[in-house]
Amino acid sequence: MAKWSEIEKEQFSEVLVEWYEREKRELPWRENTEAYRVWVSEIMLQQTQVDTVIPYFERFMSLFPTMKDFAYAPEEQILKAWEGLGYYSRVRNLQTAIREVTEAYDGVVPQSKEAILSLKGVGPYTAGAILSIAYNQPEAAVDGNVYRVYSRLMRIDDDISKAKTRKVFEQAVNQTISQDKPGAFNQALMDLGATICTPKNPKCDMCPVQKYCRAYAENDIEKYPFKSKKLKTKQKYLVTAIIQSNDGRFLVQQRPSEGLLANLWMFPSIEEEKPVEDLVESYQAGVSMPLYLNNQSLGKVKHVFSHLKWDVEIITGVMDEADLIEGYRLVTLEEMKVLPFPVPYQKVWQLYLKTRSEL
DNA sequence: AATGCGGGGGT
DNA sequence: ACCCCAGCATT
Numbered sequence: 001m002a003k004w005s006e007i008e009k010e011q012f013s014e015v016l017v018e019w020y021e022r023e024k025r026e027l028p029w030r031e032n033t034e035a036y037r038v039w040v041s042e043i044m045l046q047q048t049q050v051d052t053v054i055p056y057f058e059r060f061m062s063l064f065p066t067m068k069d070f071a072y073a074p075e076e077q078i079l080k081a082w083e084g085l086g087y088y089s090r091v092r093n094l095q096t097a098i099r100e101v102t103e104a105y106d107g108v109v110p111q112s113k114e115a116i117l118s119l120k121g122v123g124p125y126t127a128g129a130i131l132s133i134a135y136n137q138p139e140a141a142v143d144g145n146v147y148r149v150y151s152r153l154m155r156i157d158d159d160i161s162k163a164k165t166r167k168v169f170e171q172a173v174n175q176t177i178s179q180d181k182p183g184a185f186n187q188a189l190m191d192l193g194a195t196i197c198t199p200k201n202p203k204c205d206m207c208p209v210q211k212y213c214r215a216y217a218e219n220d221i222e223k224y225p226f227k228s229k230k231l232k233t234k235q236k237y238l239v240t241a242i243i244q245s246n247d248g249r250f251l252v253q254q255r256p257s258e259g260l261l262a263n264l265w266m267f268p269s270i271e272e273e274k275p276v277e278d279l280v281e282s283y284q285a286g287v288s289m290p291l292y293l294n295n296q297s298l299g300k301v302k303h304v305f306s307h308l309k310w311d312v313e314i315i316t317g318v319m320d321e322a323d324l325i326e327g328y329r330l331v332t333l334e335e336m337k338v339l340p341f342p343v344p345y346q347k348v349w350q351l352y353l354k355t356r357s358e359l
Numbered sequence: 360a361a362t363g364c365g366g367g368g369g370t
Numbered sequence: 371a372c373c374c375c376a377g378c379a380t381t
Contacts, residue, residue: 045376052367053376086365089379123378143376163360190376199374200370229373260364305365343366 004154004175004212012212013178013185019208020188025050025195028057033183035109035134036067036098042129043090043121050194056085070095071102079264079340088262093121111135124166133183140173141186142166145193151225152197152215160225233305238312239276239283240269240345242298242352243291245321249330252339260305265339267348268328269312279315289325293317299351303344314348 004012024030027050029041040060044053060081064070070078075092082091097119101109109130110116117127128141140146147160150172158165178185196203204216215221243251253268255261270276270286280293298314321330331339341349 042376047364047375047377048366049368049375084366086367087377089364090377093378121378125377129376141376144374145376148374187376194376198369227373232372262364303366305363307363307365 008212009176012209013176015212016188016192016209017178017181017184020184020191023191024187025191028054028061030187033134035130037061038130038134039109039122039126040094042126043094044085046090046126047087048085052085056082067098067102067107071098075263076338076340080338083264083340084343084346088264090121092263096120097122109134111137113137113139124170129186132186136181136183138174138177138179138182140170140177141189142169142173143190145190145197146173147225148199149189149193149197152202152221153209153213155214155218155220155224157224157226160227161230162228234308236308236310237272237275238269238310239272239279239286239315240267240312240348241283241287241291241293241315241317242267242348243293243317243319245319245324245330247321247330249321249332250336251319251328252331252336253328261342264342266341266345275311276313279313283315289319289323289328291317291319298355301344301347301351303347310344312344312348314351316352 027041029037031037041053041057044057044060063077063081064073073095075095078091078095079088082088100119101107105115110119111131113127113131116122116130117124122130125141125143128139131137131139132141146169147165150156150169151158151160154172156168156172158168160169173189192207192209196207202221204210204213204221207213207216210216213221215224241251245251251268252265255264255266257263268287270283272282276282279297280295284291284293294316296315298316301310301312301314303310303312324330
């Protein structure tokens with residue numbers, strides 16, 4: 001790591017914080033630094049961009065203004081509030097953690113690093129963010145922005161996809177973090193990474209800390225951060241069906257409580273490793289209720305996850321409500337609206353509605 | 360240390 | 371297509 005003098009570290013910190021106070025983005029979670037709000041925003045922002053989070057954060061805070069409102073809300077409601085945001089274990093872990101705060105910490109988000117790190121869903125980044133922003137403690141909060149900014153500032157060439165690299169960056173931040181305004185300092189790094197020190201085409205001309213940047217000086221910004229590539233995603237083939245009972249309700253099913261899209265709802269589906277030849281035969285074999293299926297695909301939907309791809313064929317059918325078995329539900333349109341559906345099944349539903357409206 | 364876990368945006 | 375995003379839990 002490049003050597004920085006004490007003077008330089010201090011100046012860097014001051015310049016960065018001054019830039020932040022002048023140019024910071026106005027974001028809903030920056031209206032005040034109540035720990036609960038900071039916490040909710042940081043969980044939502046994990047692996048999720050600011051523009052995506054804004055409407056979710058506002059809806060969440062109006063649904064659950066205090067920890068008390070959220071702590072014991074039904075799972076269906078908290079998943080519905082998270083619907084479309086992804087990484088659904090975040091919201092379940094958040095509720096587990098907020099119950100813990102309610103019951104073991106008298107409703108006050110703990111201020112010690114050890115205690116806050118012990119909360120479900122709060123890792124090194126989130127702990128540092130909450131402690132610095134809400135409680136003014138000089139703790140590093142190392143995320144993707146910090147990897148990028150500091151790898152360039154100090155020409156750190158450790159592979160950021162390796163777990164142990166985080167400590168290298170924590171030390172780098174700890175050398176420079178503002179002692180009197182750590183929250184502003186950490187948020188300045190986020191804003192800098194998001195708006196100036198971007199992954200592609202960084203705006204070095206606009207950078208408030210350009211003169212401290214070793215990579216800029218060496219003209220090799222594009223080398224940083226160094227990251228080894230990951231393998232490509234697996235392809236899976238699904239068949240799903242929109243099935244109506246005699247009274248016009250729709251057949252739905254809750255997903256298992258663990259794994260992908262845990263506890264969310266779907267239209268009953270089968271999953272195969274290879275493209276499905278006979279849609280109706282394979283589907284009927286996978287769903288043990290008597291169904292009357294149309295032997296024709298309604299259409300296809302594709303969906304990409306971080307680690308796999310779905311190719312979903314959609315068929316339609318009808319059933320007798322008397323044949324309903326354990327684990328499935330028949331719901332009206334109104335009842336369906338309350339249930340959390342992951343995006344791939346929202347796409348399926350939209351295609352169904354579109355096709356039906358064209359008849 | 361490696362893998363599973365969503366979904367959208369930018370190039 | 372590919373990469374990235376205010377990461378964490380589990381194995």
